[in-house]
Amino acid sequence: MAHRKFTLNQKLALLIVVAAFASGIVFLTLQKISNDLIDSYMNSDEYYQETSARYIKRFSQYVSLNELASTDRKAFGEWVRKENYIMLTIFKDQLLQYDSNYTTADEAAYGKEKVNQYVQNHSHPVKFSDGEGRVIIDGFYSSRYYDLAFTAELIGATLIFLTVVLLGIRRRVRYLRQINQEIHMLEGGELDYRMTVKGHDEIALIAESIEELRKAFLDKLLAIEKLQAESRSLVTEMSHDMRTPLTSLIMYLEFAKQEDVPIVTDQGRYIASAYGKALQLKTLSDNLFDYFLLDKEHAADLESVAVKEVIYDLISDQMSILHQEQFRVSITGELPDTFIDVNMEELGRVFDNIMSNLLKYADRQETVNITFGSDREKFEIHISNTIKATDSTTESTRLGERSIARMMSRMQGQFYSSQDNTIYKTVLRFWNTRIQLAEKTP
Template identity: 30%
Template sequence: MNKKFLCTKLEFKLILSIIFSFTIACIIFILLETIGESMLDSHFGKNSFMNNQKNQAISDFSKYVSDNNLKISDHDKITQWVRKEKYVSLYIYKDKQLVYNSDINDATIYYGKPEENPFMSGGSLYEVKFADTDAKMYMECFFQYKYYYIVSIFDGVIAFLCFIVIMLVLIKRKTTYIGTLENELKILEGGNLSHEITISGRDELASLAQGINEMRKSFIERLDSENKAHLANSELITAMSHDLRTPLTALVGYLDIIEYKKYKTDENLKQYIHNSREKAYQIKYLSDKLFEYFIVFNTNGDDLEVETFDGNELLEQLMEEQIFILEDNGFNFQIDSCNTTFRIEVNLISIRRVFDNIFSNIIKYADKVVPIKVEYYIQDQIVNICVENKVSNNLKAVSSTGIGLKTCKKIMERHNGQIVATKQNNIFSVQIRLPIKL
């Protein structure tokens, strides 16, 4: 049997409480016994209580013999009386010979087989008249033992009650704490998750309370995350319905004009067709972004397949792809690259999606006069990629659903990274942070 005998902290404390309580109870019992015996010894030694009890017993035995016409040979009846009295030893003599001894098991000494009297030299003998002869008796009385027994029983009860009281006092704190935890769990069951669980001590109850508290916090975080996700999805649907409805309404309007030939010239027809095409592309762009958002957010992060790349080569490749497109649109760049060799684990498709989103926004919103600043460097085993541009002052009113940024944030979270976008004094900057392998 390989079961290990290992006490938990609670069991160990309980054992110590029992030992301590039992020790105190024993000390109390011994003190009470000592005091009680001392008082009884003093009481019995200072008065004639025992003599009176003995004289009364001798008188009762003589009366018993007389009332029952006992003969000196009626040992069985004599023994019955002795057993009834309990605290008496009786010795009967005839002609200085012992004929009855209550201390012998069979309580019978036959006449003709006498024993010498052990009390004849100094003991007190009393006359007793049997039906057939006169005899002498010697009686030893132990009536004081009855009171010693009563005191011992009383001391034992007091000691036991002290043991129970001490145990209750010692475990009161734990039972109170258990009651506190029960009440706090009822509060949590009632829906008040903000209530903090009381953590007291370093035993299993404290560990249990800590676990409940951590579970409460995790549940609150999960509820907050679900509420935020629900709110974000609600806002997204509201924004997307508005953004899709606007170009879709315009497209339907243009198509109605074309179908019912409400245009005046062929130039107007070409313009309506051109506008319809632009609105169709705008709807396609928005729907692509929406599908991209749901694909990213509904994919388990554990399913993300990553590869290890040389960090400088990968970033140079991604930058070159974007710079080619932006230079073709009239933008200039200032690039400050990293001289430290490092490796990085990423999903190439996802990271390229992040850079595509960032630089496509630059094409739409950035001022072409001011160069785009790009910098990446290593700090605390993190590669920091900073892209900064000035927002164009000639933009028309632009509304954005923020789907692209939300998608990028989710992608970076799955890479254990971070993306932060800020705008200050008409300067828009994006910072990407990714862990590296040196």
Template identity: 30%
Template sequence: MIRKPVSGKLRNKLILSLLFSFIVSAGIFLLLQFTAEDLMGDYFNKSTFMENQKNQAIAEFKEYVSDNRLALSDHEQLTKWVGKMEYVSVFLFKDHNLVYSSDREEAAAGDENYIINPVLKGIPLVPVAFADTNVQLYMECFFEYKYFSIISYVTLALSFICFICIMLFFINRKTSYIGVLENEIKILEGGNLDYPITVSGDDELSSLAQSINEMRKSFMERLNSEDRARLANSELVTAMSHDLRTPLTALVGYLDIIAYQKYGTEDNLNKYIHNSREKAYQIKTLSDQLFEYFTVFNTEEEDLALDTFDGMPLIDQLMDEQLLGLQNHGIQFEYLPCSAPFQIDINLLAVRRVFDNLFSNITKYAETSKPVIIKCSLANQWLWLDIQNHISPNLERVSGTGIGMKTCEKIIKNHKGTLAVTRTGDMYCVHIRLPVKESALSPPQLCN
């Protein structure tokens, strides 16, 4: 069974899962970020929370200056406090001149660049008492950035957790499938080859499962084939032993009579010698059939050497050889040849062996007063051969191994064809079908 390659599908699915997880988690991050910022912004605008935070920071600054008895020139201590607070900027004014700014490394009183920004005019300033002087304080607070940063960290963590969960979902689907395959393979290891392997998806794992399933079926078929072959060989050996023992026992008896001169008259001696020859030839025929059977059954289709022939003259020639034998035995026949040319690949010796066996049976068992009918036809790139004859009513019941027909079936099977036998009353019919390269598409003619 030829399957399409699936190389890289599992990798592509993993990449798509990563992209999908990233896109979903990024969308969740943006949605949560914007929603939380909007809600928090509305809250800050509608409440006095930020104003309270600012008043608290101013109170802490004044307390810090008072407790540490700072002078206006203690810029390092002031900068240290601002750095500790993180989200504030401090501006100190004296007589409307900027004397300290936490946003600068130095302050120069009286410098025009440090004159209070006109934007601050009209904004109430807070008086602060230093150890050496009194100044006015303007404090800018950015506490909302603190909470916005917290929101960013929280939404980032949530989106990352979402990314991990989505990836785990996709990975879990594959790992759970691997677990299923592992359990099912263990069942096969236990000897239960009838248990089917689950095939799910369309990637390397499903391809592996399908391959294991096909291997399981092939192994089961091989075991069943070996069992059938073993049973068939056992039955064949049993039947051949019986068929060989009967003439062999008779042959030994005839030879004992001749050896011990118990035949009486000369006519009896000739009779025993004749019977001994008949039994010897019968044993030889059975042994030849057995040798032929094992030769054919040890030959596989790929080991059979095939040649291409023109079908019409070949079949006519093979039939002429066999029909001449029927004439010599006084058997009437009717031959209907093919009506269209074709080519066929066969092993001529093997196919001739089939016809020899079939027509040999006809000469033994056919009713001579009724014709043997051979029909040849073409249909759907197949050559159909149907041979029918009436069985002679004067024959004693024949019980044989059927080794000849088994050999014929195997030869035709090695040619990728079929051989079937039907019997209705005293009508015996053999149907042979062989593949051809060219044929007229006419319906096959079968036995009536």
């Protein structure tokens, strides 16, 4: 039995650690590459001057469009917040008019702070509604690209983390699907299929438990089959051994019946009753033998036969026996030009069992009705008779019917029986394998 080295929780924790380590390496690698690229391009003086000039132009258009004066500080603040990542400084008449870095407490410097050398070297002229001023725009122009790169790096690292985790989980999910498929195979009766055991976690332990259950169940089935085989062998041997003394007993009783013993005497009644019981016991023994003999056989050898030929011969033989026993028989319908798959020996035993039931339980004063019915798929024989008042109940074991049902099933057919008050009905159903073509007249 497999020992559990790692539980599912431990495997999941280890998988998360590995995924986090891999995603961390990817994140740091991407960050180093992106930072180098941004630093090499966006922190150059050319890029800085080009970007500042572009913002100066945009700010000049904003001032012109809104006809702003150099003292419209609120409008300047809104533009700075909208553009983001920049710092705006405005001078007019050599005095400071606006600085985006100043707080409310610093606004006292407006109109007082003078232009310095840095402003003179880096400022650009902008025309306001109250005259020309000097504007300086500085910015963290690369910051937005750092933020975008950070977002992309974080997304990439997250995808790596999820990919590693999902790939690790996927292996066990695939194994669960395999176990599910193998369980369905066991449910379908393939008990010889061995369960696949992979790993040492809880899932593997479940698979191993199912495998042990399969082995135990298969052993029990084999033991049951062995006991059933022994029981069938014992019953069939006993049934066969009973035939010899039963045959002798029936023969002796037939000799006794031939003696001139009036039936009205006690001796005559005893002989007649014993003879009837002996025949009944022989019938039960034959049914028991046939039933267990069928149970031992695995499959019937079937052959395709024409319904009109085979069924006609069997029905004719049975009708002859019924007429000899003073039965009235009515036949309705016609035999179709079709073929069915049957085993001739077992088909004959089916009709013999039906005939035996008719002779034992059918009322000779009433008509036995036989009806043929067919379509493109099936052919059916319906038989109905009235049960004798003295024998209104069938044998308790119903081995005769069970033997008929089993033989019909082995021939891929079906058998049904029903009783409505004193009317007993049976149905034999066969499946048409092909339709016989009518012969062309010359």
